[in-house]
Amino acid sequence: MTVHQSAYVGSITHPPFYPALVAFAAACFVGTLATDVAYWRTADILWVDFSDWLVTIGVIVGCLALIVALIELLAFRSRLARRPTWMYAIGNIGALVLGAFDMLMHTRDAWTAVVPGGLVLSAATVLVLLVTAWMAPESLYRAGTEVTA
Amino acid sequence: MSQRYFDRRAGRIALLALACVSSAALAARAADAFDPMSQVGPNPVLPEPQQYLFPPMRLATVVGWKQGETPTVAAGLKIEPLAQGLQHPRGLYVLPNGDILVVESKSPNVQPVRRPKDIVMGMVESWVTSGGDTGPSNRITLLRDTNGDGKPETRSVFLDHLNSPFGVALVGTDLYVANTDGVVRYPYSPGDTRITAPGTTLTPLPGGPIDHHWTKSLVASRDGSLLYVGVGSNSNITENGMEAEKNRAAIWEVDRATGRWRIFASGLRNPNGLTFEPESGALWTVVNERDELGPDLVPDYMTSVKDGGFYGWPYSYYGQHVDPRVKPQRPDLVEKAIVPDYALSSHVAPLGLAFYTGDSLPQKYRGGAFVGEHGSWDRPQFNGYKVVFVPFSGGRPNGKAEDVVTGFLNQNGEARGRPVGVAVDKTGALLIADDVGNTVWRVTAAGPATAMNGAAK
Numbered sequence: 001m002t003v004h005q006s007a008y009v010g011s012i013t014h015p016p017f018y019p020a021l022v023a024f025a026a027a028c029f030v031g032t033l034a035t036d037v038a039y040w041r042t043a044d045i046l047w048v049d050f051s052d053w054l055v056t057i058g059v060i061v062g063c064l065a066l067i068v069a070l071i072e073l074l075a076f077r078s079r080l081a082r083r084p085t086w087m088y089a090i091g092n093i094g095a096l097v098l099g100a101f102d103m104l105m106h107t108r109d110a111w112t113a114v115v116p117g118g119l120v121l122s123a124a125t126v127l128v129l130l131v132t133a134w135m136a137p138e139s140l141y142r143a144g145t146e147v148t149a
Numbered sequence: 150m151s152q153r154y155f156d157r158r159a160g161r162i163a164l165l166a167l168a169c170v171s172s173a174a175l176a177a178r179a180a181d182a183f184d185p186m187s188q189v190g191p192n193p194v195l196p197e198p199q200q201y202l203f204p205p206m207r208l209a210t211v212v213g214w215k216q217g218e219t220p221t222v223a224a225g226l227k228i229e230p231l232a233q234g235l236q237h238p239r240g241l242y243v244l245p246n247g248d249i250l251v252v253e254s255k256s257p258n259v260q261p262v263r264r265p266k267d268i269v270m271g272m273v274e275s276w277v278t279s280g281g282d283t284g285p286s287n288r289i290t291l292l293r294d295t296n297g298d299g300k301p302e303t304r305s306v307f308l309d310h311l312n313s314p315f316g317v318a319l320v321g322t323d324l325y326v327a328n329t330d331g332v333v334r335y336p337y338s339p340g341d342t343r344i345t346a347p348g349t350t351l352t353p354l355p356g357g358p359i360d361h362h363w364t365k366s367l368v369a370s371r372d373g374s375l376l377y378v379g380v381g382s383n384s385n386i387t388e389n390g391m392e393a394e395k396n397r398a399a400i401w402e403v404d405r406a407t408g409r410w411r412i413f414a415s416g417l418r419n420p421n422g423l424t425f426e427p428e429s430g431a432l433w434t435v436v437n438e439r440d441e442l443g444p445d446l447v448p449d450y451m452t453s454v455k456d457g458g459f460y461g462w463p464y465s466y467y468g469q470h471v472d473p474r475v476k477p478q479r480p481d482l483v484e485k486a487i488v489p490d491y492a493l494s495s496h497v498a499p500l501g502l503a504f505y506t507g508d509s510l511p512q513k514y515r516g517g518a519f520v521g522e523h524g525s526w527d528r529p530q531f532n533g534y535k536v537v538f539v540p541f542s543g544g545r546p547n548g549k550a551e552d553v554v555t556g557f558l559n560q561n562g563e564a565r566g567r568p569v570g571v572a573v574d575k576t577g578a579l580l581i582a583d584d585v586g587n588t589v590w591r592v593t594a595a596g597p598a599t600a601m602n603g604a605a606k
Contacts, residue, residue, distance in 0.1 A: 043476040045390040052264035104202035107266050109388035109441060111476040112200055 016072045016080055021065035022092055026129050028058030029099055033122040039114050048106070048114055055103045055122070062096040084136075091132025098125040185494045185532050188448040189550050193492035195467060199443040205529045208277050209564035214586045218565060221556035222592055223538075225511045228554065229299050231580065231591040236286040238582040238589055239364070239500070240570040242317035246339050247575035248293050250307060250317055251582065251589055254364075255286040257313040257329050259357040263389065277526065277564065283587060287311045289326070291342050292589070297576040299591050305342040308335065312356075316367025316423070318376060320405060327365035327378055330356030332403060351376075352408045354401075359383050359393050364500070366434070368423040369405070376403040377432060378410075381419035386439050386474045387463045398462045400434065400454055416460035416486060422502030422570075426453065428516060429544025435499035435520055436489065438466060444528030445495045451502060451520060451539065451546075452489035461486040491546040496525035497533030501570040504541070507577025510594050517541045519553065519579055521568040534558050536568050536581055554581060554592060 032054040039047035069089075072080060102121035106113050187194040214233075222228045232251065240252030262268055288311060293303035308314075308326065316327035324337035326348070333348035354365055362381025369376050382398035383389050400420055402413035419437035426433050431453040438447035439462070447466040459482055461468065463475045468488040471478065493499055501521030505514045517540045524534035536554035539546050557566045566586025574580055579592040 045388065048388075049264050052266065056265040101202065107202075107269075108200060108474070109384070109386045110474040112474045113388075115476075 014076075014079065016069070016076075018065050018069035018072055021061055021068055025058045025062035025065055025096070025099075026133075028054045028061065029095065029102075029122070029125045029129060032058060032099075032102065033119075033126045036114050036119045036122045040119055043111070045110070048110070051114065051118070051122070052106050055099060055106050059096065059099050059103045062092075062099060066093065066096065087136030088132060091128055091136060095125050095128040095132065098128060183445045185445070185530075186549075188445065188492050188494040191491055191546065193448045193467070193494075194445075195448075195470060196443060196445050198446055198473070200473075201441065204441045204527060205444055206273070206526055207529055207531060207562075208273065208526055209524065209531065209534070209558055209562060209567075211277060211585055212559065212563040212565055214565045214588065219556075220554045220566065220581075220590060223551070223553050225595055226553070226592050227595040228590055228592045231294070231299055231589045232290070232292055232301060232304065233588045235290060235587045235589065236284040236288070237584045238290075238569070238587065239584050240315050240317060241501075241572035241580050241582050241589065242319075243572050243574050243580075244319060244339075247295070247297075248291055248342075249301075249572075249574060249580065249589070251290045251292060252314050252317060252326075252570070253283075253286045253288050253290060254311075254314050255283070257356065257360050257363050259360050261358060263359075273526070277585075287313060289314065289317070293342065294574075297574075299578070299593065303342060307342065308344050313363050315364040315421075316378065318367045318369040320369045320373040323405075325351065325367060325369070325376060327354070327367035328356075329360060329363040329365055330354055332365075332367065332376060332378060332408075351405070352378075352401075352403050352410050354378060355380060355383070355395070355397055359389050361385075361389065362397075362419040362437075364419075364421055366421045366423045368425065368432070371425060371430065374405055376405055377401070377413060377423050378403060379417075379420035379423050379434060381421075381437075382462060385441065386472060394463070400432070413456060414454045414458040414460065416458075416462045416464075416482070417454075418462040420454075421500045422451075422520070424502050424504060426518075426541070426544050427504050427506055428541070429453070431544065433502060433504075433518070435493070435502045436460070437498055437500075438495075439463075439472065440496070440527040442472070444530070448492040448495045449497050449499050450489040450492045451499065451518065452487075452491065455487065458487050459485055460489060467492075491539065493520060493522065493537070493550065494532055496527045498523035498525065499533075501536075501568065501572075501582070503571040503573055503579070505538075505573060505579070507573045509577030510579065510592075513540070514538060518546075519571045520550070521571045521581060523567050523569055523584075524557070524564070531558060531562060534564070534567060536571060536579075553579075554590070557583070557586075 032051050035047045035050040105118045236253040238251045239254045242250040289308040291305050291307035292301040294301040313329035318325045324335045326333050331353040332351045335344045335348045361383045366379035378401040383393040399415040400413045401410045403410040420434040422435040435451045464479045465471045465483040499520050500523050503519045522533035525532040534557045537550040538553045539550045540548040566583035568581050569584050570582040572580045581590040
């Protein structure tokens with residue numbers, strides 16, 4: 001009887017919210033790289049305006065993801081279904097730091113906001129995100145495994 | 150346990166990230182050992198351009214003038230307010246009968262937010278523009294001081310409901326006002342204290358939708374047949390796209406009879422204070438140069454303006470110094486870029502220019518130029534925030550600029566006022582429009598002998 005109940009308690013764990021925010025920020029950084037490349041190839045100022053918005057929103061949502069992740073990990077530790085791995089955390093925080101520098105680089109006016117510094121930082125951010133997704137996917141895709149415990 | 154360890158590590162990494170970003174900002178605020186005075190004169194020292202993740206800035210909080218406070222003047226001069234409680238006064242024009250027009254003007258505030266930086270810079274500008282509510286502004290106030298004692302007997306709203314006006318010019322009975330979007334003509338009779346007739350647009354000027362440098366300076370040629378209009382660039386350095394710069398960063402020559410215009414000179418980022426030098430008859434202007442290449446680049450300047458001349462913006466500065474931020478570049482234009490005549494130091498923001506044609510101030514000021522320097526934001530130490538005098542001889546600058554009116558900043562680096570337009574009144578006194586202090590200042594010679602000389606005129 002009691003054994004059954006403890007198994008039931010395990011099943012009320014809930015999935016964390018922060019991975020959705022991480023994915024949103026990552027999409028912004030990928031977009032920044034795309035529009036940076038477009039500006040580099042065309043020198044059309046339209047593209048760097050897109051980059052400015054994307055990288056800024058990416059950094060804001062990325063910071064939000066970090067705050068939400070810390071709250072969820074600290075406050076709901078025992079009830080959280082999935083926990084991030086080290087690689088996942090370090091990789092994403094690294095990408096956020098690069099993105100923040102990229103955002104500052106993009107506050108420059110015209111060409112040198114992107115070429116070469118902004119473009120390099122945008123590419124590095126996306127590279128870190130890719131490596132992180134490749135090396136540390138389990139926290140996202142092992143949903144439900146802990147519920148069976 | 151590993152979970153707890155992870156939390157601590159994550160926190161530490163986040164702190165480290167924060168430290169990295171903020172230390173980058175601090176490094177950009179490193180002390181500036183460069184002498185700004187080495188950039189005053191015909192051959193300014195130009196350091197290598199620097200670019201930043203966070204450009205060095207210092208903003209002067211607005212405190213305004215307390216009762217009885219005035220700016221400080223050079224020896225042999227004295228200063229008093231001619232009028233206070235104005236609404237953001239920026240331009241001054243003295244009519245032939247001695248009446249003084251004070252152009253009160255505010256930014257059109259039409260610039261759309263194109264990118265996040267526009268939001269931040271909009272906030273920054275609103276902090277330092279003016280103290281408190283200055284009312285609707287965008288009007289011209291007339292001051293009449295018949296006996297020349299510096300205390301106007303009449304003060305009236307001369308023209309109201311204008312569109313961010315700046316320049317004024319009178320030719321015969323035609324009074325021209327340069328609004329931000331066009332030169333408008335009004336009928337004027339000597340002695341008028343108010344114009345009620347509607348204006349007629351002579352020539353539309355580039356206003357919105359983007360209207361970055363919005364002050365349109367205005368001067369009439371000596372024979373009165375032509376008007377010259379300063380039209381500033383639509384960006385710091387092309388970040389709003391080249392299409393937005395069409396016919397901007399230029400001085401226009403407008404035919405007064407027909408309104409037809411042509412570009413007289415170009416490559417002038419933000420030309421203001423258009424004035425004819427009395428001895429040579431050449432057109433002179435003060436120009437605000439580009440920002441965010443370092444605290445000591447690019448020096449603002451004053452220069453004579455040649456017909457058809459190209460002065461560099463955006464492609465280069467001080468002749469052939471190419472700006473790396475502009476793509477595509479134009480080597481053909483850079484090659485013919487004219488080096489300006491006289492540098493005024495970096496980021497001093499000259500907005501007013503007047504040659505001294507009076508004779509009541511001390512002898513040394515005769516024939517030279519007064520320049521109103523609105524003051525810097527794009528450097529860690531303040532520069533400008535004063536009126537300087539540049540001696541002239543034979544129609545050319547001849548010697549180092551010297552401070553004439555200072556003290557617009559208090560000892561805590563707060564702005565009591567900021568000078569903009571300058572003019573010489575019928576008694577030969579120097580007038581200064583102070584848009585942050587909402588005052589027009591009047592500088593006269595100190596001492597009873599010269600004061601009587603001034604009043605006798």
